[in-house]
Amino acid sequence: MKGQFFLATVFALAIIFFVGISSQISPEGVSLHETSSLDLLFDNVGKEYPRAANLGLNESDPVGVLSNFTEFVEGKIRERGADFSLMFVLTRNESSDLNVTVGNYLGYGTDVVLNVSGDVETIYVSDWGTNSKLFPNPPESFTLGISFNTTEKNLLLEKRKANLYLILEISKGENVIRGEVIS
């Protein structure tokens, strides 16, 4: 009986020993520490959108570039387990008129009221869609009012340059960072 206990103990010790050794010599799983700070993402994305718009203007497709860049950014942010929503408003001079394009990535379609120096138009922008409106002959320096849901914004802009206005939000759980970019 004593010999059986001795064998069982030796067997148990040998198993524990080899399990321990194997955990020491086998490669460990790689532990990646990506920053959970949304402010870095916000800083990066907010700074990059005006540059993307400029590249798009150089390629005569600012709306296409902004839409594609939004898909890229949304995918990268989603990879980190965060959510991203955005609305952009781009104004461009077309001869003496003003083209205003709204891109909606808020997660739902919405009516957007645009007021260009008193000329008011309402356009519907579907989720992950864009819509444009041409305002005839606004003043060189014009005011742009943007209104949707509970958001209202008034900007004083120049007609001869392209202007970009963004409202963006990045959230992860209860951690939400929201802001706007004007360029």
Add this chain to the structure above:
Amino acid sequence: MRKGFWRTFESVLAVIILLFFMVALGVRYAIPTEDQDLSRIGYEILRSLDDRGELRSYVVNNQTGELESKIGIPGYNHVVQICNPGGCYGNEAGGSNVWVSTYIISGENTYDPYEVRLLMW
């Protein structure tokens, strides 16, 4: 009497070895991670390179080695990976405890979006 003593001695020795082994494993898995958020430092490095105009041309030309040589983090090793919608290029991290900083760009002279990943260990 003598036989019983050696049995007891063997048992005590076995328990000591076992405890030593388990404590050693426990210490190894309980090493605290550093308080410093290295991924924030990595982001600042990438942003600083971009502000100096030393990031985008390397990224759009997939020159991970040249970009790595621009970065120095005392006490740490690092590699750079460049990711576009088609996948990521560059070396794998050589450590097990890796900090990752990411930086998104829309292109250099033409629209060409990338994500730069700086891995540090």
